Amino acid sequence: MTTPMRAQYLELKQQYPDTLLLFRLGDFYETFDEDAEVLADVCEVTLTSRPVGQNQRVPLAGVPYHSVDSYLAKLMDSGIKVAIAEQVSEPGKGLVDRKITQVLTRGTLTSPDLLTARSNRLAAVHFAPDRLSAGIAASDVTEGSCQATQLQDSHPDELCARVIDELIRLEPSEVLLPAATTDRVPALAPALDRLDASVSELEPWIWAEPGATRRVLEHCRIARLDGFGLTNKPQAVAAVSALFHYVGEYQPAIAEHLNRVQTYETSGFMLLDEYTRLNLELVENLRTRQVEGSLLETLDHTRTPMGTRLLRDWLGRPLLDTDSINARLDAVEALFENGLALSDVQELLGRIGDLTRWVQRVVYGSAFPRDLGGIRDTLGLMPDLNRSLQEFGTAAAPEFLEPVPECAAALDLLQAALPDELPATLAQGGLIREGFRPELDDLKRRAQAARERLLAMEESERSATGLPGIKVGFNRVFGYYLEVPKAQSTRVPDTYIRKQTLVNAERYFTEELKHLETEILNSEERTAELEQQLFREVAQSLQAHAEELRGLARRLARLDVAAALAQAARDNRYVRPEMHDGFDIAIAQGRHPVVEATLSETRFVPNDLRMTEESAIQILTGPNMAGKSTYLRQAAVICLMAQMGSFVPAESARLGLVDRIFTRIGASDAIQRGLSTFMVEMIETAYILNHATRRSLLILDEIGRGTSTYDGLAIAWAILEFVHNAEGLGAKTLFATHFHELTDLADRLPKVQNRHVQVDDSGGSITFLHTIAEGAAGRSFGVHVGRMAGLPKAVHERAAEILGQLEESGAAVPDSLTDLIQAPAPDQTVQSTLFLEEHPALQALRQLDVNSLSPMEAMNRLYDLVRIAEEHDG
Ligand SMILES: Nc1ncnc2c1ncn2[C@@H]1O[C@H](COP(=O)(O)OP(=O)(O)O)[C@@H](O)[C@H]1O
Ligand SMILES: [Mg+2]
Structure with a gap:
């Protein structure tokens, strides 16, 4: 035999068998059986058990009802669906009625507390x-x-x-x-x-x-x-x-x-594949996956939640036709040009909340008092907003800057019905403005009058009884009472009926007090009921204006995004890009918007980029940390910003529309994804080569790094040839590489050109200039760095010698280094040591396969060598 409550529980559970059922029991939401185990696990609450009939116990776990939101949030995050069964009848004798009042799934939440x-x-x-x-x-x-x-x-x-x-x-x-x-x-x-x-x-x-x-x-x-x-x-x-x-x-x-x-x-829209979104750090940074350090963060000067959501949307879907891009740019430009009006608009937008969601809860019939309050306050600002918008005229960008609908009828309704300050929930009272409904005012007045009479009783009873200690009081259990100190309680009149005895006082009521109390409680109860009913009626009448309000929310979101982009452009000195349907790109003094924002002391070094049919493929060489990756990403980000309708970080930019941006960043960054890095690289590269068109922009950063030198070099070479030669391809391509051999391609393929990032090693140390110049980087860079790093003379001289021999051989891919590299001349200082044994640094150097090293590895090896040399000497 199970208990009636158990039967009720099982019946409710059956209605939504795949949800976790929160079963309201007094001040707790309880869960049973497997649900209890899940709840205990996810919410870290105690798992106990409860009898549900003779000799039968089931697991039980519960959470307090007043803090249920925080537990709901955890359950939602864990992807668990939740049904909530509330008590729907007054507790009394027998079983309380319960009903499932809400079901929550992560993708269908509407409650502001959970979103x-x-x-x-x-x-x-x-x-x-x-x-x-x-x-x-x-x-x-x-x-x-x-x-x-x-x-x-x-x-x-x-x-x-x-x-x-x-x-x-x-x-x-x-x-x-x-x-x-x-x-x-x-x-x-x-x-x-x-x-x-x-x-x-x-x-x-x-x-x-x-x-x-x-x-x-x-x-x-x-x-x-x-x-x-x-x-x-x-x-x-x-x-x-x-x-x-x-x-x-x-x-x-x-x-x-x-x-x-x-x-x-x-x-x-411009397709942005997952890796490109990640590599360009559009909405989150690569390291922590947070919005900090992303392009979104740099651009996000929006002031409303719907604006923020729309900006994210724009970022994910850059446009593909010059007209619609220019329509956005026109709006941004108009706002950009008039800083004063722009800040007025932004200030007003900053006082608007989530109009979209407020309206939507009205539509669902689940609006909170402050949702309606928010709509009213927003509408109240629209006349001011429209005055500010007049500053721009409407010719420039009508879809963004023409006056917004003021929704006067909805505003009138809300202003008449709602008080200035609204409570958080319907249960709290104070939902309706005085004067909205005479019946309600009447009820309130009657309660107020009764309350006043009740307070006046204190004075009248004192003088009638001659007992100066009488006080009128109220508590939730006993209601209103007359309190008389113990010492005077023997002298109370017969009309006083004892209600409660305390240590120092007695509490009484009288017929009159009882009457007033009933009057107050009745009118308060009816007030609350009537207020809630009126509030629901107001919310329902507002539904008739939902379409208009939604339209307004969309207009405000668009205005907010355009204003945000204008503000970002003003703050960061961006310019309006000139868009065209041709092939060429010409960026003068371009910058990377995010890197530039993170450099606090050093100034970002701007660079030009010009790509035409004749220079469609550019190979960029230079040592590690020179700024190759930054330059590549900057080109992609500028094109993307422009096509989403934003100004761009440059002195000027003339940009041919690109249909897609592909980015592949070699090896190290992809390691977390589990596949062997070379495999990943090849999959990604295959994807690019199969999908890119002549109008695409390809950003290839150190492709081929994830494999042995020869493989990597061969594949990089073949990829570039393919992009260059394939029918219908010839896409704009920026290729950063540590394979110096690739620079030879410039001599063989007409559309390929070399660029390098300049460094200054003339002083005692290396300075990264971050400037891009024509031609390839010098090959002997690692050896230079070694000298700068303080490598013993013998070592870097020998390194230079080996390099010379390698270069003399002319082979990009030598068969065997031992044949190629001659033993060092006997008069080397290292050999003049007292012992005939070779210097360990030199031994290490002999084992080095120079060709298989990336610049970074070369640096590391050189540091090792220095350490070996120092240890040996000292
Ligand atoms: N144009 C620039 N101006 C100033 N600093 C830059 C510039 N480009 C890059 N840097 C700085 O140099 C660092 C290394 O740049 P990165 O592009 O990763 O170099 P590489 O890819 O050549 O190794 C960046 O983190 C940034 O701080
Ligand atoms: Mg790099």
Whole structure:
């Protein structure tokens, strides 16, 4: 026999078997059985047990209801779905009624306590059986948006890579997949890990036709898919359908309002693959994966949460046509030119909160008092904002700078209904402004009058009874009372009825007091009820203005982003890039926006970059730490900034549109990803060569470093030849390398040119000048560095000699060093030692395979040599 409560629990649990059920028991949310074990584990609370019938105990763990949010956050982060069963009847005799009032899944959260200001997306992915096409649907329920796309490719692996790139851009916190997808598409699993999204597998029938199409049509109450652009996109339909199914299952109140789909084509935007986003540190830095030190951080002068989200979106989807880029640039320029009006606009935007999410909670019928307050305060600022916008005129960029809708009707409603200050929750009272509803004011006045009469009783009772110690008091258990000190309590009149005895006093009530108390409590209760009812009515009437308000939120977000970019441009001296459809790039005195911001004392050294058909491929040589990687990334970042509509860090920039930016950074950075680094490099490079077009920008940094010299050199060489010669390729390519031999390519291939980063070694030490100059770097650089490092004369002289012999041999890839390098002349100082034994530094030097060393390794070896020499001498 189980207890009735156990039966109730099991019944509720059955409603959402795959969620963790929080079962409200007094001041706690309790969990049982396996749920208790999960809760104890994830939230680090004690696991105990509880009897649920004769001789039966089950595991139990609970959390206090008043701090449940912090535990919910932990459960959400762990990707656990949670159902909350509340007590819905007054506790009394027998079993309290309980109902599941909320279900939480990570991708469908709307509560401000559980969300960050970032987008929170739920995504669904469906692959066709041949894995040559896939659909992705994504929804941010806090914005009420749903987008879908269908991707196609000629090879399953490539399709999968594109799906992953798009998922990485969307950054969903929860992903829906048909069951067993990761078995069919193994490459997806590690990508989902990197995304840190919780994954829910849904049964195949949910994605299958004809049910999928029917669900979408019925859910959106439409007759045909054309309006959403979903015709002939079966994979996208499957994904949308599963997304609707899932939201409908767990969040029916939200699902009902999520009934529009926008399809988009990834071809409308510059594709940024996962590695490129990472390597260019667009939204997070490579080391800690935080926003600090990213391009986003440098540009983010937005003042509203929806603006911040939109800026992130712009960064992830640079545009591909000059007109729409220029439309954004026009807005940025207008704001840039008028600093005074810009700061007015930004100041006003700074006083606006998350309008999008406030409005969306109104739509879902789950608005908090301060959501409505926030909407009202925002609307109140719009006339000021429009006055500031007048400064810009509308000719420049109407989509950004024309007056925003002031939503006067919604504002009137909210101003009339809501008091200036609003409580955090509906339960707290003070939701409705005086004068909004006479009935409510009346109730409040009656309670107030009763309270005043009750307080007046203190005086009247004192004089009537002649007992000066009488006080009126209130506590939550006993209600109102008259308190009389013990010493005077023998003299109270008969009309006093004892209520409670304390050590020093007695507490009484009288008929009149009881009457007033009832009056107060009744009117307070009715006040609270009426206030909540009125508040809900106001929120509901506001729904009629939801579209207008959403439109306003979108306008404000766009304005915020344009203003942020204008502000970044002013702060950091950026210029408007000139965009064109040709091939050439001409950047005068370009800088890296993030590196420049991190250099506090030293000044960033600007550099030019000119790329034409004749100089499409540029090979950059120079020692480690000279600034090669920075220069390469800077070129990519400037192109990307321009195409997202931002000004750029340069004195001037004339930029041909690029369709894609590919970056591959050799070896060391890729190590964490687990694959052998050379394998990774080759996979990534293969991907580039298969996808780049003549209009792409290729950033290849030390490709081939992850393997032995000969392999690496050979492959680097072949890659450059391919980019140069392949039909339809000849893409703009910047190639940084430590393989000096590659500079020979400039003589053989007409579009290849050499550049090098200059260093000054004329003084006693090496100075990195960070300037880019024509031609290749000197080959003997390591030997120079050795001299600077204080290597014994004999060692660096011998090193120079070996180098000379290597160079004389003329072979880029010598067969054997022993044949090539002659023994040192007998008159070397090292040999004139008393012992015939060779100097250990020289021994070490003999074992050195110069060709297999990267500049950094060469430096390290030289330091070792110095140490050996010092140890030996001293
Ligand atoms: N143009 C520049 N002006 C000033 N400092 C620079 C510049 N380029 C690079 N640096 C500095 O030099 C460091 C090394 O640059 P990096 O590009 O990684 O060199 P490399 O790739 O040649 O080893 C950077 O971290 C940065 O601090
Ligand atoms: Mg580098």
